[in-house]
Amino acid sequence: MATSFNDQFDQHGVWRREFALRLKLLAEWLKDNELLDAAVEERLRRLESQVRSDKIMVAFVAEFSRGKSEMINAVFFAGYGRRIMPATAGRTTMCPTELGYDAEVPPCLRLLPIETRRQPQSLMEWRMAPEKWVRIDLDVKNPQQLASAFEKVAETIQVSQDDAQALGFWHNQTPEDNPLPDAQGRIEVPRWRHALINIAHPLLKQGLVILDTPGLNAIGAEPELTVSLIPQAHAVVFILGADTGVTKSDLSIWREHLAAQPEDTCSRLVVLNKIDTLWDALSTPEQIQVQIERQKASTAEILGLLAQQVIAVSAQKGLVAKVTKDSDLLQRSCLPVLEDALGRGMVGRRQQILGAAMASGIGDLRIETGRVINIRKRDLTEQFQELAGLKGKNATVIKHMRTRISIEQAEFDQGGAKIHAVRSVHLKLLRDMFAILGSSALKKEMAQLTDALMQKGLKLGVKRSYGDTFDRLRTNLQSVQSLANEIQSMLAATFSQLNTEYGFSLQPPSEPALGRYLQELDGVERSHLQYLGIGNAFKLAQLEFSERLVRALSTRLRGIHESVLSDIELWSKSAASHLDAQLRERRRSFVRRIEAIDRIQQAAEGLDDRMAEIQLQEESLNHLDVKLNELTAYLMTAQDLARDGDTALPVR
Ligand SMILES: Nc1nc2c(ncn2[C@@H]2O[C@H](COP(=O)(O)OP(=O)(O)O)[C@@H](O)[C@H]2O)c(=O)[nH]1
Ligand SMILES: [Mg+2]
Incomplete structure (x- = not known):
């Protein structure tokens, strides 16, 4: 069950x-x-x-109208007794929408205007600038108000063709993918670039973050989704419609944004939605089941998966069943199968x-x-x-012992200089590591990449420029690893010297292993190359686009570098603390030994x-x-x- x-x-x-x-x-x-x-x-x-x-992030990715928003309503929000995310014909999510909970912020919907696309800042950077977002407060006790506030994510505006191009919704190179202009030649584009919904829903309060994405066009125009948000999600749900089958644009999304995600870091669910469109009163349940199985098999074949990797559901009937507490309908909707897969694949693995x-x-x-x-x-x-x-010894022997301990204590206090010298070398090496992975070095690296991408005629060399950049980033990480090794052997040598000299039991802490960060870099490189490889390279001809892409990359890399440095800091702190603890205990021990002898001398204690x-x-x-x-x-x-x-x- x-x-x-x-x-x-x-x-x-x-x-x-x-x-x-x-x-x-x-x-x-x-x-x-x-x-x-x-x-x-x-x-x-x-x-x-x-x-x-x-945080556990689950991303819903698919062409528009496959039922992403409806599925979010059915799986997470049925408890509200109604639709929360807009999901009816003609009112569909137009901008990527993140639902989560941040106790510092009141319940609200924040919307980033689409015009911010004209500026180079990455989404991550916009997040740090709350004043640039339009904020609508939410009344969480009022599902009606919630639902009508959320309708905002469906808003669109009409813009000229030039504006649409600057915003990333129009490409002269691929006319077949462009939206249809209206009678005045204007193009409909989303009003908002990104939406953040903050509500104290029980699941969100516990760290679930849900990402609802619009269709291919909007995903393609926001490189950060492809190179950061989607690859960092813990589960990606890719949705197809039983009413449409696998279309050309479904396949583009799959190939450009999902197929290359390594399965071991994120669980990926492929869902065939709207199976209720196959429920036909004139067919027997068995006949319908055969239909569904056949469609699952053909979907799997097109995507290069096994049939059992495709989950067939009806999000809409699942939602209705939950709201009306109809358990037969819920079983028929197969929604529980999807929920179980999500729970085991994502929550289980995360745990x-x-x-x-x-x-x-x-x-x-x-x-x-x-x-x-x-x-x-x-x-x-x-x-x-x-x-x-000292047992049975006379007062002279005891006095002699006291003198010996005092001398030892004085010698020990002088040994501090040597320890000091080791510390300063250690600190210098640490500074070198911080310089290699620091933000000014990364800025330079990114400026170099931007320059390379801007050079006319070099568009074919895009892969090369990326490759060179990532090679250098990997080399940096390797140099940091060798510096760490150097510190480690220095620590080992000094510690063992101190151990012999003072009878310490120092051991250096295990050194940071940076291998997994190298793997992370490889993953970032893969998602970029994958994205640029398939039909998107021409977009680089657009200045704003390359700038945005590099900014997104830079934010992601900064995150990785910061994690590396934080590991190194902890390691170095452990080593220092261990040495400090040993010194402190030794000093205390001298005091205790002298004290004990004093008491015995004064015959205050036997x-x-x-x-x-x-x-x-x-x-x-x-x-x-x-x-x-x-x-x-x-x-x-x-x-x-x-x-x-x-x-x-x-x-x-
Ligand atoms: N018949 C049927 N329609 C559905 C189902 N799920 C969603 N829809 C409809 O498909 C349309 C698009 O759904 P929506 O969730 O907005 O799609 P999105 O653009 O992927 O978010 C809406 O009219 C929904 O009512 C389903 O399971 N069965
Ligand atoms: Mg939607």
Whole structure:
């Protein structure tokens, strides 16, 4: 029996909240036990914000009128008891529309005017400029007001042919794809470039982001959709109509925007919608089923898929069935099959990925914290042996011992200079890495690419220019990796030297592995080349278009570079913290040892009492170790938490 998408998503939300809570408890426990140093704190903070703010994006991509908006209504918003996204004949989404929830912003619809296409800023950059968007506040308790506000995404304006060209809706090179002008020669274009809907719907509150896209024309005109938004979605639902079959423009969308997406990073669902158009009162249910199967098979064949990869549904009947609570009709609409596939493919996979990221973060944390506990244990053992050696000795020997510890302490304090020198080399290498991946270097790289694309006659070399740029970006990443390796071996050498010299137990943290960022770069390159390869290259002749494309690319690359640098920062912080912890513990240990001897000298405490106390401290450290393992082991296997069900918190 298929669970509804909403239920699966709810469970995922419960798991995430529960996990975040446990991370908080772990942080408190570490703090109480003086185990929360700067690096561990930073690591926990990152994990918590990752698990709390994790977004899951599902994109609906298809030619217009295939039923994207209707499907969004049926899967996510049937609870409102009516259509929320406009999805009736003639009133269809004209601009890409993102539905999500941001607690900082009141419920509203924000619309970016289409004229912003004349400027080079990427969509990402426009997002940072809220004053450029038209905002309409939403009354979430009033589905009527919601629905009528959302009608805005269907608005169009009439513009001259020149304007349509500048806005990316008219191309002289491919007249067959151009929209039909009206009697005055004017072209109908969307009024808005992008819409953001912010509502506190339970699913959206838990981090679901839904992207509804208009048809091929609008997708093609907004490169950021193809090179950023769609490839970064966790699931893409591609919709075909049983009433139209696979048309030429369906196939263009599939080939230009979807076929090359690697399956392992995102789940891709192909849906044959409107099967109710095949429900014919004169045919038997079996005959209808045969019809549907036949159409699924031919659709699959055209797209190069297996028949079972195509899900046949009726979004419209599914919505009606949910609103009227007609369970027979809901089964016939097959909507639950789609929801189940979405839930398992997307939510399930997301949970696995997030769980694995958490497990590896917690694993590192356990190792780092475990080392601090070990340092303390070793110090105690040594102190115990030192005191045991004093048994039965006279006052002179004890005094001599005190002097020896003081000398050792003074020597240790002087050793600081060497550690300082290592730190400054470390910092220099870090600065080099930040320079390679910093924003001014990227700006230069992008300016070079823009120049190359602008050169007349070079249009055929577009692939080359992109290829060269990506080669350089990869080389940069590799240089950063070698700098990291250099720091790592330097740390290893210094740490082992310090270990011999001072009896430390320092170990460098595991170095950042940048391989997955290289893969990400490859993915970005693929989506660009794929996009430019198929019939879109001519668009580069348009200055605005190339500029927009490069700006979109640059935003995406900045994101990747920032993630790399953030990994490196955490790694370097861990190394520094580990060294700091060792130094701090050692200084404390000197103070404790001298103090103990002083008390014994003053006969304020017996030797045996002091030794017994150390043993107690050792026991409590052992206990701490066990507890740490317990707490972290729980977090490392907590992926299964949500599925147990008994921990479920009420969601609605
Ligand atoms: N018969 C039928 N019509 C549907 C179905 N889904 C959507 N439609 C209709 O198809 C048209 C386009 O739907 P819409 O959701 O706006 O398509 P979009 O442009 O892809 O968002 C509307 O008139 C819908 O009522 C369906 O499952 N069956
Ligand atoms: Mg629509």
